[in-house]
Amino acid sequence: MDVLNPMTYDAEEDQLRDRTKYSQMDKHIIPVEFQQQPVSTGTTIVAVEYDGGVIIGADTRTSAGTFVMNRFTDKLTPLTDQIFCLRSGSAADTQAIAQVVTYQLDFLSAEMNEPPLVRIAANCVRRMIYQYRDDFLAGMIVAGWDKKLGGQVYSCPLGGLLVRQPVTLGGSGSTYIWGYLDNNYRPNMTKDECYDFVLKGITLAITRDGSSGGCARIAIINKDGVERIDVLGNDLPKVFDL
């Protein structure tokens, strides 16, 4: 509703908006320790295609401000048997999106009588993010395997973009490893090389980013299904000791 345009102005809606606004005084009265910070998966997520599938990985920290709410979160959320999404941004928003898209794909696969394509799953996610772009804070990566195009990685960042990329990063920790990606990623790497790349990248981001931490969860998705690997703290590769 545009307040300055008399044709679209609705007095009732305007009054309602005013009445339901949170009081600005709350910010001054409530001490800062009790003001809840929203829960976010300030995060590091990595996804890379290889010949035959995709390898995806994420850290395991969920934080509310500086408080670590969950030290062993699972940010690799299945949308179907062979399509996963990686969640970053507001935990509530991304969980809601994943839930809705899982339902939509379930329904679609019943209609089509075959598993949905990765591109379709990514488009469902992208559609939700775009539709609620002013309200949501969700950056997601959709990756998986389908019969038609094999392993695919699609990036669905904040505004509602959809783009397929051979390798992509997401989350607050990704800023620390773009340089690592540019230096170390080569096209047509083998499965093991991709796994090492993903694991090293997550470890480097965990070391530098305060909002990423815990362990590394990795999944390898190919025509045979999904293989999940949890790399616990002691087993993370050694990086330069700051």
Added chain:
Amino acid sequence: MGDDILSYNGGVALAMKGKECVAIACDKRYGVQNRTIATNFTKIFQYSDHCFVAFCGLATDVQTVSERLKFRTNLYELREQRKLKPVVLYNMLTNLLYERRFGPYFVFALVVGLDPKTGETYVYDSDNIGAVSDNVNLATVGTASEYIFGLGELFFKPNMNSDELFEATSQALLNGVDRDSASGWGAVVYVIEKDKVTVRELKGRQD
């Protein structure tokens, strides 16, 4: 991390009493909001043979207040021709902080000390405008202070010897910082006894 000035740089410190020994420990992270810049930023400073202070909060104030306090304690030692006692140290700190009552430094402090002759132990906790607690068994300051308090209360026993004290302090600190994203990346523990001070560096989770 929000715009809370005390969690801008992060950091945490803990002090615990034992039998004729005290321990003071801090993490080693120096970061700016989310980003960790260095992991060698210790927050504990020595002011006399058996007097230590830990400062937590805004990093620039940690450095400035520790240096300004050192200036005052140096002059005290020159004038009085004797070493500082913990009670004198915490009084000087209170004074320094209260001078800036209406434009305060953003550091919270822990003062620990030991009297080498009598073995009496001192642990004091100060807020950023100089309100000092009584001589307590356990005190923590910093962004993870609440989490470490819980663990500290659990591990604390009265009259611990220096080894037990070291274990209790380190475990409380290392596990408490796991729940805080603005502290951690290693720790340093000082155990102060009548005849010696033992410094140990701990390697915790680097996340």
